[in-house]
Amino acid sequence: MPPTPGPPEGKRPTLADVAARAGVSVALVSIVMRGAKGAGAGTRERVLEAAREIGYRPDARARLLRSNRSRLLGVQFGLQHPFHADLVEGVYAAAEPAGYQIALSAVAPSRGERHAVESLLGDRCEALILLGPQAPAPRLAELAAQLPVVSVARRLRPAVPGVDVVRTADDEGARQAVDHLVSLGHRDIVHIDGGRAPGAADRRRGYRTAMNHHGLGDRTRVLPGGLTEEDGAAAVRSLLGDGPRPTAVVAFNDRCATGVLDVLLRARVAVPGEMSVVGFDDSHLARLAHISLTTVGQDVRRLAELAVGRAVERVEGDGAAASGKETVIAPRLVVRGTTGGIQP
Amino acid sequence: MPPTPGPPEGKRPTLADVAARAGVSVALVSIVMRGAKGAGAGTRERVLEAAREIGYRPDARARLLRSNRSRLLGVQFGLQHPFHADLVEGVYAAAEPAGYQIALSAVAPSRGERHAVESLLGDRCEALILLGPQAPAPRLAELAAQLPVVSVARRLRPAVPGVDVVRTADDEGARQAVDHLVSLGHRDIVHIDGGRAPGAADRRRGYRTAMNHHGLGDRTRVLPGGLTEEDGAAAVRSLLGDGPRPTAVVAFNDRCATGVLDVLLRARVAVPGEMSVVGFDDSHLARLAHISLTTVGQDVRRLAELAVGRAVERVEGDGAAASGKETVIAPRLVVRGTTGGIQP
DNA sequence: ACCCGGGACTAGAACGTTCTAGCGCCCGTG
DNA sequence: CACGGGCGCTAGAACGTTCTAGTCCCGGGT
Incomplete structure (x- = not known):
């Protein structure tokens, strides 16, 4: 014994x-x-x-079961988006000190948002943080009726009651890119857009208004693009074929810009000698020495912090702030090697 | 009423x-x-x-609490690895029909494996699927003592009791790459390795033995690399500087190969005219039309299926198969545009 | 001497589910 | 007519934790 x-x-x-x-x-x-x-x-x-x-x-589950507080934040993210990966990392970092845990649910071609969210709800999360959600507004509203929802990087127009938004000022970012190029002497600046991707509409708009503002309205040119390298490559290929070439490209994001760069390199178009390229996100990609992409940086860390902050605030407040708040943070142009003065 | x-x-x-x-x-x-x-x-x-x-x-948690079966598989993955993203997608797909749910836990620079695993254990997972784990063998053994553990893409030498391994035959893959290049007439083939990354040692070994087998032992040359574009770029840059250039490069993975390609393009070295490049993984990257990388494909789908299969088998079996099983699946060379016959 | 406060500790009821018994009932069989 | 057996359903006990409401004891103020 x-x-x-x-x-x-x-x-x-x-x-x-x-x-x-x-x-x-x-x-x-x-x-x-x-x-x-x-x-x-x-x-x-x-x-x-x-x-x-x-x-x-x-036993986390038993613990959560008993205490009506679960201190669990559900995060939905796109598996294939490096940008989301960065955000998730930030969210982990921000949640810990606030005393919250994270439940991840991935969206992939074979696993839609509906599925992802259902699984988070089943886990009794106290709030949902959705990274670049594609779900229609009514669906978001429906979710917001059940628990606090924060949409990151996707603007909601009109605002959906109960859904907080945290995003970068995409239009401002595009404007900064155009301003930078114009200050270098560029006038023929095209934009390869992101189609229906979150933020794409704002970046498009920012590009247009910036062009107008510089009196380049008639030179405005938007090419249908997307968010992958392939989309950027396809768009710029069409650009090289026909008539007069622009001297600068503002791409929807860094992946898209990378595709552009690759095609240009193969076509022996000097960058930035003959053509300047600007990306968006300031992802790892852009920082690589051999790419050295000029890009519009999003402050991922802060975006994540704010998202967690909003969620926690909502959870701990008595639902007083019922209407959706929008927090917009400023982008910041990072000048690297893919932009330069125009060749005489 | x-x-x-x-x-x-x-x-x-x-x-x-x-x-x-x-x-x-x-x-x-x-x-x-x-x-x-x-x-x-x-x-x-x-x-x-x-x-x-x-x-x-x-309520998923109450459900799990009551039934001693949790039907939950814990998956640890690297946030920044596109290859892991593909695997996770496959795991989701494989787990559903088997009636299991997935709990994700990410590893990132700011969140070590220890942390990731702790959180999965707290969730009462029935088994652990670790994607490319870096943890030392004793740690894995310790975990295996508590629950079934499957290591994906990381070979364990010697085998750790209780840990199943599912991986691609990395050495065989490297061999296929070398064989392909030799059949095209190449003799000076260098390998940019992956350092301490999972699978790197096997690929290195596969390269060496294949070179020997073709009587090219004296031309064997391994450059220290890594798993990012930057690593590949740095390695190939050193290659361009000094003496006689090789005519072909076998890179550790696709990201690494992409870095190589980029530097070559910039240096005006024709691919595959002057130099052929082979990657590893057959990731999305490699398939992009403008990259069109010849690469060694890993069957991600099958890797994921097998990992889930092993885990479920262990969970449902009565622990009879206590010793770690290793399942190796064959890689398959995908020939695209970055390899070609040697210039006369 | 009495009460009162508070620190250390405990018994038992929750939490939302699943599981194990077991209850009636109707039907077919001997 | 009794008997067994399946079907449809229910009561109550788990699961591992936290929370509520104590109990006990000790020291200090009246």
């Missing part, structure tokens, strides 16, 4: 096992485990020791 | 609410909700109707 009971065979140890081993009640072990006050120093030590010995690990 | 009780205010509806509304017992509603048999057709209909009306949604 050992003085201290051993761990149960083949099952994960529970609070009760720790309690038995330490010779105290289950409730006290619970107190110790979550660091609440109400336990003496000596006992606390003894309990922790016992827990360590039998390899106790709290 | 309404004939049917309404949903409770401000709380998510539970089984009890549905039961009250449909006028049946909680247990019966449970039966209906999980599609078990034991309910009459009429009642079933009535219960479903009631559930729909008040917007009932099962």
